[in-house]
Amino acid sequence: MRARRMMRRCSLILALAALLPASALAQGGGRCGELSPTEMEEARALFIAGSAAVEAGRWSDAVASYERAYQLSCAPSALYNLAMAYRALGRHRDARDAFDRLMALHPDLNADLRVNAQQFRREEASRVAVLELVGIDPDARTEISFDGRAVPDEGQRPVVVETDAGSHSLVARLPEHQPFVWEGALSDGQRETVQAVFRPIxxxxxxxxxxxxxxxxxxxxxxxxxxxxxxxxxxxxxxxxxxxxxx
Incomplete structure (x- = not known):
């Protein structure tokens, strides 16, 4: 069943490839500006490379190709395919955000395609894992690192970190206190609440x-x-x- 679903996803992505050489580039041109012949050919080549990567199951390569193709062309088909590639990789947060961009930046999107994008967007949003950090003073500003990347503390409480399923680590630092360290695994759609405890140095x-x-x-x-x-x-x-x- 899962294999059949994945095949349907792949077919949908590959079917959209035909949109790029004609209408997709024209739709993107007004938003991105006029493309030079060289840029147009590069965008087409990247789109074709992304489709070939999908056929070969190289989803990470497909992400890179579709992302660059969209940067050049603003073609909605490239952004749709990028979202689907994120989805196949289990990068649910990125997929959700890509579908949001698709619907926000392309209001003239084909009606059927918009319905599909909305459905996939809901599915991806439900699979985003969330870590809630509670117990931090609202007036304090902590230095937070999640999986090695900085998470800005803008005063929202609890501190909310969105991620994908897998093993993760968080380090929160408060001046004159020992760092608070959390390590654990999150599953698709899991919402985990963690009590941050800061002990004075x-x-x-x-x-x-x-x-x-x-x-x-x-x-x-x-x-x-x-x-x-x-x-x-x-x-x-x-x-x-x-x-x-x-x-």
Whole structure:
């Protein structure tokens, strides 16, 4: 069933490829400005390359081709295909936003195509995962990093981070406090609420105690690793050990 749905999606994308050489570029020209013959040929070549990537199942390549084709041409078919490629990759947030752009920037979109885009947009929006960070003072401004990218704190509470399914990490920093760290996995459409707890950075004697605890923990971990290595090496010398390789 899933394979048949994916085949229908691919067919829809490839069927739209025929729109670019004629009407699509003309529709985009007014919004993007006149294309030179070289730019027009580049946009067409990119569109064809995107369609070929779809046929080969190379969705990431299709994204790059359709994105550049749309930048050049403003062709709604290129943006539609870009949204569908994001959808196939499970990049639901990007797909939702691409469908929003399609309907906002192309009000004269074919009626049937608009209906399809609206339906796909609703589906993609329902699959966006959301992480809510609660417990942060509304007057405070935190430095937040999610999966290595900065998330601006504009004062909205709770802090809301949209993402796709998978394993993620978040680090929130508040001046004079220890960083708050969260790591976890989110599924499609999951909405997870996390309580942020910021502990003041110890000062004076407390700092020394914390340093000693950290050093002790590191030493303990290091000792555990050393013991594991010794045990493994010892196991390699025992004939019945599973680490022994017979030649």
């Amino acid at each position: 110890p000062t004076g004697d407390d700092t020394v105690a914390v340093v000693l605890l950290v050093v002790g923990a590191v030493a303990l971990v290091g000792g555990g690793i050393a013991l594991a290595v010794l045990l493994q090496e010892d196991a390699q010398l025992q004939p019945l050990s599973p680490f022994v390789v017979e030649l």
